[in-house]
Amino acid sequence: MAVRLTSVLLPVSVQFRRPQRFVFISRNTKFTASAATMATGAPQSRTKIIDSHLHVWASPQEAADKYPYFPGQEPTLPGDVALLLQSMEEAGVDGALIVQPINHKFDHSLVASVLKKYPSKFVGCCLANPAEDGSGVKQLENLILKDNFCAVRFNPYLWPSGQQMTNEVGKAMFSKAGELGVPVGFMCMKGLSVHISEIEELCTEFPSTLVLLDHLAFCKPPINDEENQAFTALLKLSRFPQVYVKFSALFRVSRMPFPYEDLSNTLSQVVSSFGANRVMWGSDFPFVVAECGYKGAKEAVSLIANQIPLSSSELEWIMGRTISQLFQNQWLP
Template identity: 30%
Template sequence: MLNRRRVLAASLAAPLAHLSPSLAAQAAPLLIDSHVHVWKRDPAFPFAQGRKPPEFDASAEMLLDLMQANGVARTVIVQVIHYRWDNSYLADVLKRYPGQFHGIARVNPEDPAAPDHLSRLTLEQGFRGVRLSPSDQADGDWIRGPLMAPLWRRCAELKVPMTVLASGARMADLVPLIEKNPDLTVVIDHMADVPPDQPQLLEPLLALARFPRVYVKISHVPRLSKQAYPYADAFDQVKRVYDRFGAKRLMWGTDWPISLSELPYDKMVAVYRDHLGFLPAAERQYILSQTVQDIWPFGL
């Protein structure tokens, strides 16, 4: 039986292919990818002890080539777990390609010095936010612990977003932190990775819509879907999130190169570029670029 992830072929062809290059350029939307990772096997930037990254590189240069080939103007890069709390490679990327990327750092959430590390990363190295990833298990209970209040408060003071990768089961744990920092922008990754066939698990995420500074990435559509392309069940979930949050608080993202297990970069871009037709054009543009720029301004 064919793997549903591979049932793509001609059905994923770009809808602008029949246009002349000039008309296609006029019709193409501005695209800003809100979520990618980069890494490179380089002795100057060693991976964290005990980590086993993939055998291939996913360098900034490779990403730039893909962006140029697919009409993606800018990208937000999230520090990959392969380096854990050492953000040196991403800091180097930001320095070498100013204005092309924004970077989201990682800090150890169980380190009392984490707020000061975040200040250094922000003020000295140009990072524009931090990502936390509490698991559903007991080892993720630090999200409820005493070290969170100072870290979230420092984020608010620095005026950089707090990005959270967590399941729907952890969304309620964020509420006290959001309530104490009402001016802090909070971004929830990947629709909290809720499977579309368990719609009740989405409710804790939807409940966060009452906080006006909470935003959601509608990434992971192919990964979450239980169906073949064009992933109708996952887009039904996108519609639920849109109905509660509105387009101005949603953004797409490829999650390259993690997403290569699902689709190549060009096809992942096409999933979002070509399948938000249930929204008016202006609202699609918020999801494709404007929301990202509201949070991480690129000046485009």
Template identity: 30%
Template sequence: MVYSRRDFLTTAAMAAAGYAHARPVVSRPLTIDAHVHVWANGVAFPFAGGANVPAGLDASVETLVRRMEQNHVARTVLIQVIHYKWDNRYLVDCLRRYPKMFAGVCRVNPEDPDAADQLSHWTEQGCRGVRLSPAADASGDWIRGARMAALWKRCEELRVPMTLLIPASRLADVQPLIERHPELTVVIDHMADCAIDDEKGQAQLLALARYPRVFVKITHLWSLSRQAYPFRDTFALVARVCDAFGSQRIMGGTDWPIKTELAGYEQRLALYRDALTFLNTDERKDVLFGTVQRVWPFGL
């Protein structure tokens, strides 16, 4: 790489103290947001029972489109929000209303014996991937269960990415699945939410770099950090992930509108456009749009 990651890591403390000098951005490259949630407050698309929906928050697709236009975001990958669980109708409605603007990742019930057929159904409706989210406790043990075989196989047959919202403690559980499906594109969300001091978890995440179809979203910096924006104490982790996987397999995303009290939509975009100064020009383009285009091609 043109810029030595080792140089960055040795100066991280100075950066945290405010001494880092950000290189000027000469032009703003194309931006594709790899991770956003939307939902509608109304009777047309009812939430699942027990959903914990933030009160008073406008997360509609119309609001997202305005934010994208205001901030020069060309395309966005919509990730089915947990508020609807396995009912992906609002997601599909958004895809149909804005067919050129969005790609969609659905959810299916991983404990349902018909999960693979559910995935086929939602793929026929326009979705281009599925997201699984096993919990760290025993309730997430289904990720090691027999029903994963059919679902992962179907995902591979449909040629749609398998996206994983997964804690670092579950990385060992998915490694055998990745090995059994070498042609399947697998996306690890939020760097598996590895804590910045979790060396074991980070080592398990970085070990997945040996599988060429595994990609990582370098997101959730706002949640992983113990500092205020721009969350410089997470930069060393991002640099390690970039070194291990290469910039062509990492991507940024805003995770809007989750926890916007930690960082707004515009701030999250600026993280990838400006703040990660250890990325060279080509690496930044991969993070902003190149990698997500490889996983979810938009035809731009």
């Protein structure tokens, strides 16, 4: 079954903090430019493979010397940058979005050092601090403007007990993200149905803030009414043009072992609803290493896509073009 690419007109009012690199333009404009390039016979550069979701944390020695783990969040597996770089090279992955790990919680110094050392390879996603005193808004601004983070993650389970991401602090941070032109990623580990009303409210009230749904919003291939409702809710979020979906951490959302073939229908429906230009692959390194290996995480997408099938162009969007254009070609040489 062929799936379609949807054209998305993003809000023109949004100005990114790096106008020379981050500028909102319509997806129509991008597609037209691409078609014009092909028509003139101009040389086509290879679409880079970009991982939209992975983590990196200090090695034990780095933690002892300079970048301590948050107490109680010591990692149980290696996730240092040397291992990441080796894994990416072996798999043929060109760049990645590093999501701040809970192992360092709100201390972003380790990830910031990696971003500074490898500016053409990595983009950073910081972790929102929903402290009740509202200090997280300024922290977010500093991480974006001073430490070169380009996205922010909302972990709803870090909000004070009994409060939601739509509280005053949450809305202030979500609004600030839109003002700064950075996407907000949502981690719905306990299920999309728990958080769908919050996400819808934030998207409705702040249409200029881009949204990334981590790991298919934790929607497994549905096998009962409750899961069907959650997956339907995910597809309906496509009505918000600012919402993107990460086809990431496949081992977390599949009910089958590698290559996670039960996700073929899921991917087909997600692409049909959002368009491949709003879907992006992510590995969830280093957790994926013990599951199918980093290279396997990349290969699984092609194997799943072949069952639908997706066109080569659609697969290119998912494997790197979507996130590359979202961040306005951050990974160009």
